[in-house]
Amino acid sequence: MHYTARVKxxxxxxxxxxxxxxxxxxxxxxxxxxxCFLKLPDRGFSDDRGLRRxxxxxxxxGDDELVFATKLSGSAFKQTLARLAPxxxxxxxxPKGAFGLPxxxxxxxxxxxxxxxxxxxxxxxxxxxxxxxxxxxxxxxSNRTPEEAVFLDDLTELCAGRxxxxxxxxxxxxxxxxxxxxxxxxxIGPDLIRAExxxxxxxxxxxxxxxxxxxxxxxxxxxxxISVERVRAEKFAGY
Numbered sequence: 001m002h003y004t005a006r007v008k009x010x011x012x013x014x015x016x017x018x019x020x021x022x023x024x025x026x027x028x029x030x031x032x033x034x035x036c037f038l039k040l041p042d043r044g045f046s047d048d049r050g051l052r053r054x055x056x057x058x059x060x061x062g063d064d065e066l067v068f069a070t071k072l073s074g075s076a077f078k079q080t081l082a083r084l085a086p087x088x089x090x091x092x093x094x095p096k097g098a099f100g101l102p103x104x105x106x107x108x109x110x111x112x113x114x115x116x117x118x119x120x121x122x123x124x125x126x127x128x129x130x131x132x133x134x135x136x137x138x139x140x141x142s143n144r145t146p147e148e149a150v151f152l153d154d155l156t157e158l159c160a161g162r163x164x165x166x167x168x169x170x171x172x173x174x175x176x177x178x179x180x181x182x183x184x185x186x187x188i189g190p191d192l193i194r195a196e197x198x199x200x201x202x203x204x205x206x207x208x209x210x211x212x213x214x215x216x217x218x219x220x221x222x223x224x225x226i227s228v229e230r231v232r233a234e235k236f237a238g239y
Contacts, residue, residue, distance in 0.1 A: 003028045008065050010081070012072075014150035017116065018082055019058075022066040022090060027043075030095035032060050032127035035118045038068070039091040043083050045076035053077050055149050056208075057095070058151070059117040060126035066092075069150050071116045098207065099234050101128060101135055108199035110215040111139040112188055112217045114209025115148070122151050123209060125158055125165065138166040138197040142188045142213070145177035167194040189220045200224065207233040 003025040013019040030036065035056040042051065059067035064068070072078050084090075099120050101109070118141055123218045128135050130155035143149040152169060170184040170192060171177065185193060194201050205221060207214050214235050221231055 001094055003092040005066065005090050005092050007084050007086050007090065010084045010087060011037040014152075015145070016072050016151040017134035017148065018070055018072050019150065020068045020070075020080075020081065020084065022068075022092075024064075024066050025092065028066075028092065030057055030061060031100055032057070032123045033099040033101070034095040034097040034123075035099075035120070036095045037093040039093075040077060040080045040084070041090070043080045045079045047076040048077060049077065051077050051080055052181050054096075056097075056099075056119040056123070056236075058122045060123050060130055062130040063126065067122075067231075069116060069119050097234075098230065099208075099218065100124065101133060102204065105134045105136075108136040108138070108203040109170050110191075110193070110197050110200060110203040110205050111137060112205060112207045112209075113139065113141045114188070114217070115143060115236070116150070117207075117213070117234070118151055119208075119211030120234065121206070122155065125155070129158060129162065130164075135166065136164045136199065138199070138203075139168070140188050140192065140196055141167070141169040142209075143169070143171055144173040145171055146179045146181055147177060154234060159227065166196065168192075193224065203230070205231045207231065209236060211235040 005022040005025045008021040008023050010020050035054050037054045040051040055068040058069050066110050113121050159165040214233050
């Protein structure tokens with residue numbers, strides 16, 4: 001089944017990152033952490049991949065609008081998305097994916113996010129807060145610079161004052177940044193996981209980000225002795 005959604009807003013919320021807000025179509029439902037295919041209207045850009053892509057929801061089902069975020073590029077899809085205006089219509093397909101919160105709230109969760117891979121985790125965290133699920137969640141979020149870290153302030157505010165949520169962001173190329181940064185630096189690895197996630201030894205891990213980053217984070221978990229049965233991953237190609 002397909003749905004038609006109107007653009008509510010489109011903005012560049014971080015360096016090279018576009019955030020798209022849509023009016024939720026009547027009857028459209030999804031679960032936190034899912035994704036769906038979007039087909040954009042023709043704005044004169046074309047390539048072999050066309051104007052249809054899948055994006056993860058960055059919003060929770062309880063939010064007033066659907067939110068997506070994606071890294072911009074020279075593809076026809078991304079160039080078209082960068083020129084969308086309020087009132088434009090987008091075609092949505094049925095949501096898919098099972099990258100969600102487990103029913104068991106007794107096992108701690110650790111989310112490891114790289115770059116634009118933060119989107120499903122924002123959806124999951126907002127849902128956990130809105131519904132009071134009781135999950136214990138630690139989120140580690142890696143970017144090159146603060147300028148590129150979409151939703152950084154939003155996630156800091158969301159987790160502040162909530163003892164069951166922990167949030168730490170790390171930057172890997174602060175030499176390229178003009179903003180001050182007092183948080184961790186360097187890639188997500190065993191030392192950072194041990195330092196920021198007290199329950200790391202018994203947690204379930206969810207990984208999301210560009211393929212090389214996800215592979216590196218998975219290797220760090222192997223180094224820590226985390227079994228593959230406790231790791232789930234989604235990779236964002238970024239095209």
